[in-house]
Amino acid sequence: DQQVKQNSPSLSVQEGRISILNCDYTNSMFDYFLWYKKYPAEGPTFLISISSIKDKNEDGRFTVFLNKSAKHLSLHIVPSQPGDSAVYFCAASLGEYIFGTGTRLKVLA
Amino acid sequence: NAGVTQTPKFRVLKTGQSMTLLCAQDMNHEYMYWYRQDPGMGLRLIHYSVGEGTTAKGEVPDGYNVSRLKKQNFLLGLESAAPSQTSVYFCASRPLDGYSNQPQHFGDGTRLSIL
Numbered sequence: 001d002q003q004v005k006q007n008s009p010s011l012s013v014q015e016g017r018i019s020i021l022n023c024d025y026t027n028s029m030f031d032y033f034l035w036y037k038k039y040p041a042e043g044p045t046f047l048i049s050i051s052s053i054k055d056k057n058e059d060g061r062f063t064v065f066l067n068k069s070a071k072h073l074s075l076h077i078v079p080s081q082p083g084d085s086a087v088y089f090c091a092a093s094l095g096e097y098i099f100g101t102g103t104r105l106k107v108l109a
Numbered sequence: 110n111a112g113v114t115q116t117p118k119f120r121v122l123k124t125g126q127s128m129t130l131l132c133a134q135d136m137n138h139e140y141m142y143w144y145r146q147d148p149g150m151g152l153r154l155i156h157y158s159v160g161e162g163t164t165a166k167g168e169v170p171d172g173y174n175v176s177r178l179k180k181q182n183f184l185l186g187l188e189s190a191a192p193s194q195t196s197v198y199f200c201a202s203r204p205l206d207g208y209s210n211q212p213q214h215f216g217d218g219t220r221l222s223i224l
Contacts, residue, residue, distance in 0.1 A: 004151075006151075009149075031210075032210040034210075034212055036212075036215075041217065041218070042217050042218075043113070043199055043201075043215030043216050043217045043218055044152070044199070044213075044215045045215070046212035046213070046214075049210070049212060089151065089152065093210050096142075096154060096157060096167070097154075097213065098154075099144075099151045099152040099153075100151055101149055101150060101151040102151055
């Protein structure tokens with residue numbers, strides 16, 4: 001039973017437009033959420049996080065939104081750039097981190 | 110500026126062979142982790158350690174053993190490799206939490222094929 005789900009395996013967006021990546025979770029006890037970005041042949045790198053006591057966190061072009069009632073997390077990238085093309089993983093923490101299956105984002109120039 | 114270093118980067122084994130994957134971190138982190146990544150499965154936790162001399166099982170520990178004899182090193186062992194263990198293995202580390210969760214720092218992975 002997967003506790004953290006990323007239902008879109010892939011997403012294509014035009015350069016300059018908004019990218020929205022989604023993540024759903026089942027356990028209401030998760031207290032911290034993170035997004036990681038992964039390029040081919042490299043390890044995941046931390047992007048942005050949010051505590052369960054907040055509903056939004058912003059860092060430059062990246063904003064994470066948390067909707068606790070819907071158990072839904074989203075990452076917005078505005079504007080999208082070709083260098084953002086990567087696989088994005090969401091993760092939820094209950095002590096240790098549980099990762100989603102990832103969404104491959106392709107930003108078209 | 111190394112961060113988390115995994116050796117080797119690639120390896121091909123025959124079924125039944127044994128091997129050890131090495132993870133080294135130079136950030137003085139207390140926590141260390143081993144994950145495997147398979148297509149459509151995300152990152153699944155194999156084993157982890159919350160400090161030197163301690164280890165604990167994760168989500169998919171069967172067929173693997175680990176040791177953390179030194180704080181900076183975390184070893185993942187396969188005693189008798191099976192084709193189902195063909196995967197990309199990632200090591201990660203993070204510092205002890207204060208009031209907030211600290212993100213993990215990942216190595217670049219070891220691609221392991223079992224024939």
